[in-house]
Amino acid sequence: MLRRELLAVIFCVCFLSLFFVKPLKAQEQEIPERKIPEKENQVLLWKVPQKGAAALLPNISLIGSLAGAYFRDDPVGDQGENPSRTGFNFQGAELAIQSIIDPYVRGDVFLLFLEDAVELEEGFVTTLALPWNLQIRAGKLLARFGRQNTQHLEQIDFADYSRANRYFLGAEGFGELGVELSALFPTPWFSEITFEFLQGVNEANFASDRKQDFVYLGHWKNAVDVTSDLTLQAGLSGAFGYNGTDRGNHTQIYGTDLYLRWRPSARQGLKWQTEYFLRRKEDVGQTLWEGGIYSQVIYQFARRWEAGIRADLIRFPEETLSQWDFSPVLSFLASEFFRVRAQYNYVNTQGTSEAQHEAFLQVQFSMGPHGAHIF
Amino acid sequence: MSLGLWIQPVAASAKMNVVTTTSDLAALVQEIGGDDVSVKGICRGNQDPHYLEPKPSYTLMLNRADLLIMVGAQIEIGWLPVLLTQSRNPNIQPGSLGHLNASQGLRLLEIPEGPVDRSQGDIHPEGNPHYWLDPHNGLIIAENISRKLSELDPEHAPSYHLRLKDFQKRLQKKIPQWKKAISHLAGKKIVTHHKTFTYLADWTGIIISDVIENKPGIPPSPSHIHALMNEIQRDKISLILVDNQNDPKPAQKLGKETGAKVLVLPSSVGGTEDVKTYLDLLDHLVIQLMEAL
Numbered sequence: 001m002l003r004r005e006l007l008a009v010i011f012c013v014c015f016l017s018l019f020f021v022k023p024l025k026a027q028e029q030e031i032p033e034r035k036i037p038e039k040e041n042q043v044l045l046w047k048v049p050q051k052g053a054a055a056l057l058p059n060i061s062l063i064g065s066l067a068g069a070y071f072r073d074d075p076v077g078d079q080g081e082n083p084s085r086t087g088f089n090f091q092g093a094e095l096a097i098q099s100i101i102d103p104y105v106r107g108d109v110f111l112l113f114l115e116d117a118v119e120l121e122e123g124f125v126t127t128l129a130l131p132w133n134l135q136i137r138a139g140k141l142l143a144r145f146g147r148q149n150t151q152h153l154e155q156i157d158f159a160d161y162s163r164a165n166r167y168f169l170g171a172e173g174f175g176e177l178g179v180e181l182s183a184l185f186p187t188p189w190f191s192e193i194t195f196e197f198l199q200g201v202n203e204a205n206f207a208s209d210r211k212q213d214f215v216y217l218g219h220w221k222n223a224v225d226v227t228s229d230l231t232l233q234a235g236l237s238g239a240f241g242y243n244g245t246d247r248g249n250h251t252q253i254y255g256t257d258l259y260l261r262w263r264p265s266a267r268q269g270l271k272w273q274t275e276y277f278l279r280r281k282e283d284v285g286q287t288l289w290e291g292g293i294y295s296q297v298i299y300q301f302a303r304r305w306e307a308g309i310r311a312d313l314i315r316f317p318e319e320t321l322s323q324w325d326f327s328p329v330l331s332f333l334a335s336e337f338f339r340v341r342a343q344y345n346y347v348n349t350q351g352t353s354e355a356q357h358e359a360f361l362q363v364q365f366s367m368g369p370h371g372a373h374i375f
Numbered sequence: 376m377s378l379g380l381w382i383q384p385v386a387a388s389a390k391m392n393v394v395t396t397t398s399d400l401a402a403l404v405q406e407i408g409g410d411d412v413s414v415k416g417i418c419r420g421n422q423d424p425h426y427l428e429p430k431p432s433y434t435l436m437l438n439r440a441d442l443l444i445m446v447g448a449q450i451e452i453g454w455l456p457v458l459l460t461q462s463r464n465p466n467i468q469p470g471s472l473g474h475l476n477a478s479q480g481l482r483l484l485e486i487p488e489g490p491v492d493r494s495q496g497d498i499h500p501e502g503n504p505h506y507w508l509d510p511h512n513g514l515i516i517a518e519n520i521s522r523k524l525s526e527l528d529p530e531h532a533p534s535y536h537l538r539l540k541d542f543q544k545r546l547q548k549k550i551p552q553w554k555k556a557i558s559h560l561a562g563k564k565i566v567t568h569h570k571t572f573t574y575l576a577d578w579t580g581i582i583i584s585d586v587i588e589n590k591p592g593i594p595p596s597p598s599h600i601h602a603l604m605n606e607i608q609r610d611k612i613s614l615i616l617v618d619n620q621n622d623p624k625p626a627q628k629l630g631k632e633t634g635a636k637v638l639v640l641p642s643s644v645g646g647t648e649d650v651k652t653y654l655d656l657l658d659h660l661v662i663q664l665m666e667a668l
Contacts, residue, residue: 128463129465129468134463135463184463223430223432225430225432
């Protein structure tokens with residue numbers, strides 16, 4: 001309850017601050033129209049404020065995603081940021097507020113504006129000056145489980161998250177309040193180990209109502225440059241906690257991820273990403289084992305064009321039942337800040353007579369200086 | 376061993392570990408630091424420093440650096456901040472002793488006037504960042520580097536100073552020679568692809584009449600190409616310059632239609648194989664220009 005109020009306050013402050021930013025900008029744009037004769041005046045009017053107080057403002061950026069969608073049968077339930085109905089979908093607007101706070105920490109807050117709600121997608125502080133190659137992040141985090149779960153919508157190269165990721169970690173992703181400690185090993189290649197201590201409210205896996213039931217997560221990430229144009233990255237993940245089916249019922253999820261990146265020039269490149277999930281979930285009177293995998297390849301064939309394909313396979317606990325899908329995608333990246341994407345999903349669930357067809361046309365835009373994400 | 380490297384100040388016996396964002400800065404550090412430092416550049420000479428992808432191996436380089444030297448003017452804004460955060464290295468964060476913006480004390484060109492927004496493409500509010508292509512700036516960058524190296528490693532300060540003086544002497548001797556070699560180009564109009572060669576034009580007296588990529592980072596529109604074609608023919612422009620990180624096709628098409636010569640040039644050390652030092656780079660540019668016109 002308190003958290004919701006806190007969120008409301010943060011939202012209000014940010015929303016109000018938008019009104020303060022806008023009139024200022026409008027004023028700046030009016031200056032040339034007023035035809036001030038001396039160049040010096042113009043410089044004074046718009047340059048001085050930028051170098052003064054404005055220089056200390058945090059970076060504010062907004063990334064918006066809209067999609068037109070067709071579903072043979074509209075999906076049921078909360079789809080998170082994924083398109084959820086035939087027709088127009090507002091997938092979300094991610095407002096990022098980022099700043100170095102002092103010589104010791106930086107802060108990153110990502111507020112997600114959905115059609116009828118505002119969520120704290122992530123909001124954390126990161127240490128910059130701990131000894132022994134350690135780093136702590138604290139706040140609301142997208143858990144470092146595998147690769148896609150840590151990525152925001154604008155990073156995933158598709159209009160929706162992979163079905164395997166959604167099935168095992170939830171349609172909204174695996175984001176939790178908690179603390180993370182990570183260390184970089186002094187090895188010749190990049191090797192980083194991460195531990196997370198999380199609240200445990202993820203409905204798909206860890207919604208226990210006992211107050212002592214937290215979630216523990218470990219992730220080991222390794223990356224090596226095979227050649228100067230080719231990078232290979234591999235990771236192992238494990239998350240452990242209690243689920244809400246009954247007192248003391250455990251959930252364990254294991255994952256492995258593999259990512260290959262080839263980028264010989266700014267005009268050509270290849271990304272191949274594969275993740276495997278395995279879940280053991282204790283339920284009332286039984287223990288369920290489920291597995292799933294997705295693999296996706298994106299090929300950049302021109303400066304502004306990418307084409308790709310993704311395949312998912314999920315094996316449900318009920319004996320032979322399984323689901324697979326297949327998603328081709330084509331993206332036009334007009335500039336670094338605007339892109340249009342077309343995607344088709346063919347979903348085949350064994351035991352159902354007819355296949356599901358889905359098609360998306362997505363538009364993504366980015367305002368402000370929001371920089372790169374981690375590799 | 377590397378764990379301990381950045382906890383203590385630079386140990387007397389260990390070489391200082393310098394990481395630069397570009398190969399040009401690495402080449403200049405090599406000139407000043409010589410054998411007393413170990414230097415690595417992140418962006419290679421044939422890569423575009425605007426669009427580098429932040430790889431884990433770069434994080435590792437920064438993690439183990441005693442000094443980071445950057446170009447600044449927002450050329451690295453797309454990839455350096457995330458690497459700095461991940462590096463876990465407090466010594467090279469902005470504002471720390473081990474962080475140097477090489478553009479200190481330089482007069483940057485093309486600082487946008489009036490309100491800035493991205494309808495103008497991916498512009499740099501602080502000015503054009505390709506400033507190393509002016510040898511007069513090279514003198515100042517070298518001085519910035521020497522001062523920073525001496526500050527972090529006072530023991531070797533006399534050697535840094537000697538190498539700086541030697542480098543500046545060699546460079547100062549070259550500048551009039553270069554100017555003489557292409558003096559016939561002063562006042563001539565050319566067209567370039569990106570605003571890479573603004574500083575080169577500035578000190579050689581060449582006039583950049585127009586750029587193909589008139590909005591940085593955005594491919595030119597057909598109408599702009601058409602206007603350029605007319606401009607080239609009207610003003611009898613005979614040379615189009617393209618840096619070798621960009622697509623030469625629009626320039627080649629223009630050249631074919633108008634008869635103007637297209638010259639693809641490196642804009643950084645390592646951009647072509649024979650360009651190994653800062654002086655090589657300017658030598659190469661001057662010779663190519665001299666032979667082209």
